[in-house]
Amino acid sequence: ISSSSNGPKAEPMLLDHDPDDLFAEATEEVSLDSPERQMILSDGPSPAITPVTINPRADVFDLSFVSHENRDTFDIQISVSDPEKVGDGMNAYMAYKVTTKTSLSIFSRDEVCVKRRFSDFLGLHSKLASKYMHIGYIVPPAPEKSIVGQRLGRRSSAVTELDPDAKACLCCRYLLRTVKQPALLKDPDVLQFLESSELPRAVSTQALSGAGILRMVNKAADAVNKMTIKMNESDAWFEEKQQQFENLDVQLRKLHASVESLVFHRKELSVNTASFAKSAAMLGNSEDHTALSRALSQLAEVEEKIDQLHQDQACADFYLISELLGDYVRLITAVKGVFDQRMKTWAKCQDAQVMLQRKREAEAKLQHANKPDKLQQAKDEIREWEGKVQQGERDFEQISKNIRREVGRFEKDRVKDFRVVIIKYLESLVHTQQQLIKYWEAFLPEAKAIA
């Protein structure tokens, strides 16, 4: 069976011109005169960078996904904010404000605000996964509500529930990834989620959780493993890509673990700096030389401020890089899932062929027996299975085509995503260094004043 109507394409993969693809003309070029560039670099010999507040407020991070798109063709901004507690006692939950600003015509209004709870996001994801995964679309993974704590040496991997602001941030990123995908943006469930004031409660949250989807993905993988006839991959592209994603999965996980270690050690640095600050203050108190005593107290103050900087930097480490990698690890799982779905589709097609063959054999046998009504039935069944085989082949072609396009889009997006995050991370570092320079320059005269 031929596996694809498209031949293998050269990398990097360009988007097929698909009339449904709203972003066919989107470019990534950021012009040198674009406003955000000017905000970032001034003309002076030592560039001043506008300080970026590093706190996990969603709106700081939603810009990262919007500002680098060409404004004309992709104009949608989403923010998730203002978590507030609704209800009392056992039935209490956190509600988030989801604001969508857009000029796209598929939306009924320019700006709309709705209230959603966390399980609504999971519900949306579950619906999209069940609709699109089996035809080869990479559905963005659902936001996690907890993180497995730093899996490092001595630290036990405790599951830490994320605070509402952090969850808001993850939910926002989830929605942005979802709307970036042309097919999903038009999906009525997505539109309903963003626009309608009332949303039917998503039931059975267990099935909707990340773990539930994982189970569904694993079922596909199991089906693949149980295939008695391994798919004869005549399309090298799929074989190559599958291997690449396997490798990427392993490497991203390693990378993610290293970044989690960075976050952990940065937090430790913050704690140790604060502890040193206190100790230096005590030493200053004990010191009987007045000027030195003063300088030591001031050193303690500087270190305290630096401790705060380390905490902020740890936040940036986490919310920018660690979370990006976490997202991608989950995305890769989704990608591997669609590859498995393709195999499953192929298997179904194979099964249909086998069935057709059997029906044909049965018909042939009946030709020589003299049972006209059974013969008719057999002929009907043959037609039925011929139809199934054709449908199976079409499905397989379609899913293969979709996957090629999706993988191309994924590969293009990841370049953008990583770059945006690195840029923001560099900004956070510059901000930290600016502050450090400020603090130490203020302390220097104090040190020199020791007489």
Place this chain on the structure above:
Amino acid sequence: VQFGAFQHSCSNKIYLLLVRSVSVDLNNDASLVIDIPDALCERDKVKFTVHTKTTLSSFQKPEFSVPRQHEEFIWLHDTIVETEEYAGLIIPPAPPKPDFEGPREKMHKLGEGESSMTKEEYAKMKQELEAEYLAVFKKTVQVHEVFLQRFSSHPIFRKDRNFQIFLEYDQDLSVRRKNAKEMFGGFFKNMVKSADEVLISGVKEVDEFFEQEKTFLLDYSSKIKDATAKAEKMTRSHKNVADDYNHISGALNSTAADNNTAFKKHLEKYAEVFEKLRKLEDRVASDQELKLTELLRYYTRDIQAAKDLLYRRARALADNENSNKALDKARLKGKDIAQAEENQKQCLQKFDKLSESGKKELTSFKARRVVAFRKNLIEMTELEIKHAKVRRLKCCVYHYMFTRQCSGSHGKPGNLREF
């Protein structure tokens, strides 16, 4: 001016690091100038080159150098401690043994893993190893050099015969080593242990100055010990962060190696960013250690030396009290009065001498401490500012590069250099 050169031959020996350090304040007097311009590290042993320049006639030559090992420095220290005349002086604390455990472990790993590493990985690890050796070297040379300069800048110590032998004698001093250590090493330790107890619960202090010093030193001693420990933890955390940057860089490179799309070049660039971040973080950590942690470590030891002086004086005070009591008893009994009088006179003399000399020592100790803190805090601050500026600049450059970058093309490197 500080610079280092490093070689690593395949027979697992490390050869020399040329480290010239600049310690200004203790070398003010040109009549006797000591420094350690270089040191050689071979397996466990470190050989310091002790270089002396002098106008004093008590020395045979105006300029000369001798090789000395750490143990010989300890011999000098122990000899001075045992010298009764110096009981009223603060004995410069012995330098700690050079600790190359960290880098040595790393070298072992390097040797073992050589076959399984790529050429780049091996070269990178070797570079890190060199940097670690250099850092340990700087520390140990600095502390051994300061030790000697304490003697050379002290009006009494500089005339000490054993000190001169240490500087001049061009043979190995090991002959004298064992006796001193065996005899006095353990005893000295016991003395130090009970010193605090004697100071705290000792005889009633008659002198306001010493009463205040005692209170101050006991309190300061515990505070500076604590500050040292906290500074060490802080430095270690910096090193851990640098390590993490290293792993991240490596992981990005591995990911890039397996990739054949446009992503590859980006990943390699990001790996470069993290590698630069690592280098800078390492530098911050080692400078902080050298200027702050080492300063605190040194003065923790020096405070102990000052406390030892107080202890010796407290012992002399107790002896004095006892000799007075013995004299009274003798007078009462009418026996051995002359002997008791002589004993009392000697104890009083000793006590007075210790008090007079101790007062001077403790006063100059404070001055010395203030100067050292000032110098190191200024240097540390200036280095922090420098590193932060470099880091800011580098991040700006990368930021500029990445924001300019269109998919597929790169920013022009020439422009960046100007920037």
